Amino acid sequence: MKQDMIVILDLGSTVNTEVARKIREMGVYSEIHPHDISLEELKKLENVRGIVLNGGENRIVDGAAVEISPELYDCGCPMMAIDHPTAKCDRKLDALPEDAVLREFVFDTCQAQANWNMKNFIEDQVEQIRRQVGDRKVLLALSGGVDSSVVAAMLIRAIGKQLTCVHVNHGLMRKNESESVIEVFRDQLHANLVYVDGTERFLGKLEGISDPEEKRKIIGSEFIRVFEEEARKLEGIDFLGQGTIYPDIIESGTKTAKMVKSHHNVGGLPEDLQFELVEPLKQLFKDEVRACGIELGLPASMVYRQPFPGPGLGVRCLGAITRDRLEAVRESDAILREEFANAGLDKKVWQYFTVVPDFKSVGVKNNARCFEYMVIIRAINTIDAMSATIERIDWDVLQKITDRILEEVENVNRVCYDMSPKPPSTIEFE
Numbered sequence: 523m524k525q526d527m528i529v530i531l532d533l534g535s536t537v538n539t540e541v542a543r544k545i546r547e548m549g550v551y552s553e554i555h556p557h558d559i560s561l562e563e564l565k566k567l568e569n570v571r572g573i574v575l576n577g578g579e580n581r582i583v584d585g586a587a588v589e590i591s592p593e594l595y596d597c598g599c600p601m602m603a604i605d606h607p608t609a610k611c612d613r614k615l616d617a618l619p620e621d622a623v624l625r626e627f628v629f630d631t632c633q634a635q636a637n638w639n640m641k642n643f644i645e646d647q648v649e650q651i652r653r654q655v656g657d658r659k660v661l662l663a664l665s666g667g668v669d670s671s672v673v674a675a676m677l678i679r680a681i682g683k684q685l686t687c688v689h690v691n692h693g694l695m696r697k698n699e700s701e702s703v704i705e706v707f708r709d710q711l712h713a714n715l716v717y718v719d720g721t722e723r724f725l726g727k728l729e730g731i732s733d734p735e736e737k738r739k740i741i742g743s744e745f746i747r748v749f750e751e752e753a754r755k756l757e758g759i760d761f762l763g764q765g766t767i768y769p770d771i772i773e774s775g776t777k778t779a780k781m782v783k784s785h786h787n788v789g790g791l792p793e794d795l796q797f798e799l800v801e802p803l804k805q806l807f808k809d810e811v812r813a814c815g816i817e818l819g820l821p822a823s824m825v826y827r828q829p830f831p832g833p834g835l836g837v838r839c840l841g842a843i844t845r846d847r848l849e850a851v852r853e854s855d856a857i858l859r860e861e862f863a864n865a866g867l868d869k870k871v872w873q874y875f876t877v878v879p880d881f882k883s884v885g886v887k888n889n890a891r892c893f894e895y896m897v898i899i900r901a902i903n904t905i906d907a908m909s910a911t912i913e914r915i916d917w918d919v920l921q922k923i924t925d926r927i928l929e930e931v932e933n934v935n936r937v938c939y940d941m942s943p944k945p946p947s948t949i950e951f952e
């Protein structure tokens with residue numbers, strides 16, 4: 523292990539991640555652990571230079587105030603308590619301190635080195651992955667999204683051909699998305715990549731299904747089925763790589779905070795396909811995952827891509843999916859992304875996409891009546907996806923996108939801009 527570490531023990535604080543981030547921003551690695559960690563477990567963590575006892579409003583659990591195991595006070599590391607009145611250490615603060623105070627604790631009291639950087643992190647992870655996996659094999663579901671792509675790049679660096687990636691094209695990918703997964707991972711990084719074109723299979727199952735929940739369920743369960751079939755074809759796989767990141771773990775609930783959402787992954791695989799997990803990003807925040815991807819040599823377009831729903835374009839082709847409308851969603855989305863990049867909006871707007879509803883309207887093309895679909899453009903900004911505001915797009919940019927969609931996308935005679943914030947609307951339509 524190359525990095526010094528400050529351990530944050532969660533004694534009911536609501537700002538554990540904030541403290542962890544502040545310390546990491548000083549160049550020192552930090553991890554949040556539960557308050558009831560034992561001395562033995564603490565000793566297993568490498569290079570611990572200091573401990574922050576982080577108390578706060580969630581300090582009462584099941585009627586009792588949480589406390590660390592008393593033997594931890596004698597572990598030999600400097601300690602600082604924040605908003606934890608019953609702490610038995612010298613350094614006790616009422617609230618989250620100024621950066622200067624935290625800095626003094628980290629560097630002067632704990633004598634930690636500012637040696638947390640992506641290069642060292644990757645070297646540490648590579649070493650740990652090699653130790654965990656040995657000469658055995660790992661399977662990874664590679665969506666082309668940020669998390670699974672960075673895991674893939676990390677595993678390729680650590681174990682090369684002992685990794686097999688499976689990419690499933692469910693027919694609902696954006697334009698050129700599966701192609702770029704193949705190009706980056708098979709052609710540039712020389713990964714073992716199994717590419718499954720499941721377009722017919724997925725679209726067949728989805729035929730005539732208009733209920734959004736049912737569509738999502740079909741796509742999710744069909745994905746597990748395809749992945750399972752591929753896993754069974756491969757021999758001697760012991761591990762499953764997974765793009766779990768730090769917020770997934772924190773959001774799944776610490777011992778003092780309530781669960782925000784269940785930690786999502788390639789769950790749902792049958793019992794007999796029990797793999798051990800390899801999760802090399804589970805200590806990283808999203809922006810750190812991106813930095814890690816860049817350091818591993820992934821293209822910026824992959825690492826900085828905007829969020830994309832698991833069921834893909836399927837939830838943007840509203841109602842029962844038809845191939846002509848799916849094509850209209852895909853082509854209009856590609857035009858929107860291209861023009862947003864040309865206007866520099868790709869770096870400014872959080873999420874932008876097009877939607878095609880399942881009804882037609884009357885129009886005129888080539889001096890004749892036409893009856894065709896409409897494209898709705900949506901562009902929103904948000905911090906936490908809980909609420910969102912719409913982007914006020916420059917009129918000329920909007921005009922150019924509209925002209926191109928009407929000119930280039932088949933079966934479309936109308937373009938609208940969605941003005942609705944969240945709430946009352948959601949970000950996606952389905």
Ligand SMILES: Nc1ncnc2c1ncn2[C@@H]1O[C@H](COP(=O)(O)OP(=O)(O)OP(=O)(O)O)[C@@H](O)[C@H]1O
Pocket residue numbers: 662663664665666667668669670671688689690691692764765786787788831832833
């Ligand atoms: N089309 C696909 N092919 C292969 N694996 C997939 C595919 N879609 C999803 N997965 C797997 O399921 C995981 C969870 O998918 P989800 O859509 O929730 O994305 P995510 O958590 O944002 O991760 P990512 O950024 O890797 O897409 C992915 O990390 C990936 O391992």
